[in-house]
Amino acid sequence: MSEDRTIPGYTLHRVIGRGNTSLVWLATDARKKEVALKVPLPETLRVQEAAERFGNEVRLTLKFRHPHIVPGYAGTAFGPKAFLAIPYYPRGALSDLLPQLPGGTLPLPDALRILADVASALTYLHHQGAVHQDVKPQNVYVNEEGRAALADLGSAYFTAQGGQTSGSPFYMSPEIYHGESSSAASDVYSLGIMMYELLGGERPYHGHTYEELMVAHLTRFPPPLLSLNPSVSRRVARLAELALAKRPHDRPTADAVRRALLSALGETPADEVYEDPEGAQETAPVSARQMGRHGPQAEGRPTEATPTPEAPGPSKESRWSLFKRRK
Numbered sequence: 001m002s003e004d005r006t007i008p009g010y011t012l013h014r015v016i017g018r019g020n021t022s023l024v025w026l027a028t029d030a031r032k033k034e035v036a037l038k039v040p041l042p043e044t045l046r047v048q049e050a051a052e053r054f055g056n057e058v059r060l061t062l063k064f065r066h067p068h069i070v071p072g073y074a075g076t077a078f079g080p081k082a083f084l085a086i087p088y089y090p091r092g093a094l095s096d097l098l099p100q101l102p103g104g105t106l107p108l109p110d111a112l113r114i115l116a117d118v119a120s121a122l123t124y125l126h127h128q129g130a131v132h133q134d135v136k137p138q139n140v141y142v143n144e145e146g147r148a149a150l151a152d153l154g155s156a157y158f159t160a161q162g163g164q165t166s167g168s169p170f171y172m173s174p175e176i177y178h179g180e181s182s183s184a185a186s187d188v189y190s191l192g193i194m195m196y197e198l199l200g201g202e203r204p205y206h207g208h209t210y211e212e213l214m215v216a217h218l219t220r221f222p223p224p225l226l227s228l229n230p231s232v233s234r235r236v237a238r239l240a241e242l243a244l245a246k247r248p249h250d251r252p253t254a255d256a257v258r259r260a261l262l263s264a265l266g267e268t269p270a271d272e273v274y275e276d277p278e279g280a281q282e283t284a285p286v287s288a289r290q291m292g293r294h295g296p297q298a299e300g301r302p303t304e305a306t307p308t309p310e311a312p313g314p315s316k317e318s319r320w321s322l323f324k325r326r327k
């Protein structure tokens with residue numbers, strides 16, 4: 001994307017990130033509020049599948065409203081003026097943050113909180129009849145209070161409408177490797193991988209190629225989480241292991257995982273109450289069917305690390321620091 005790109009209503013300051021489909025700018029809106037502006041790359045606009053994926057991300061980000069889903073402030077789904085305005089998170093994605101931490105790991109309460117927030121976001125999406133399909137630290141943003149929000153709805157779709165199955169190889173469930181449909185249970189599997197990563201310090205399955213990872217996910221069993229981190233509660237460890245069950249129906253719901261994580265934090269989990277976004281079920285994410293950027297067919301190698309106001313947007317940098325808390 002050329003550096004002279006303009007988006008009416010915003011002042012673009014500098015590029016803060018680049019993904020497979022978009023360039024991300026730090027910008028200010030008309031009220032001088034800092035935002036992150038996602039602008040599709042020229043090649044994204046040229047390839048129908050990629051353009052539709054970007055459009056899907058814009059539409060669903062603007063549609064869903066939940067405290068732990070990165071909200072859309074404004075956006076244009078298609079065409080040369082396509083963009084998406086979302087909160088700016090100064091620390092970048094959770095995957096950017098983790099390597100900067102001592103030992104690459106979060107203190108246990110911080111990890112439990114982030115995972116509980118992601119589980120809460122998934123509980124909401126699943127309640128809406130949607131699946132996310134790309135749960136991983138690259139798509140989680142954490143504000144200075146340590147609260148997390150799930151991002152990147154580009155691959156999400158409503159199960160009633162059907163959609164193109166996809167995922168990221170390190171986080172992808174056995175049924176997706178088998179070429180079967182994704183479901184809420186596939187998202188829970190990805191959350192289970194993240195539980196190992198954040199609570200155990202490493203992902204349970206390794207591999208240098210797509211094939212190696214596929215074999216690992218299909219045939220191996222994860223080590224007991226307690227053997228990686230004895231401080232994790234038995235219930236949370238058990239649920240992380242169950243989340244990685246090979247058969248989707250053996251996995252817990254996202255809500256059961258959320259409840260266990262909150263209990264481990266010493267809280268009494270309350271039921272989540274939602275107002276359905278208007279027309280959420282009726283509006284098909286038109287691009288979902290054609291997607292497959294990370295799908296088994298689309299990718300031959302692993303992609304290693306490679307709010308509305310009520311959502312956990314970023315807050316003042318001085319107020320919260322993982323590094324400070326660690327000391």
Ligand SMILES: Nc1ncnc2c1ncn2[C@@H]1O[C@H](COP(=O)(O)OP(=O)(O)OP(=O)(O)O)[C@@H](O)[C@H]1O
Nearest residue numbers: 016017018019020021022024036087088089092093
């Ligand atoms: N809201 C944000 N605040 C701060 N940094 C961000 C924000 N959104 C994205 N970034 C940075 O930009 C990078 C690229 O963003 P992102 O991964 O969302 O792009 P993408 O093109 O949608 O990705 P994909 O590769 O999944 O298509 C992120 O890794 C992160 O470092």
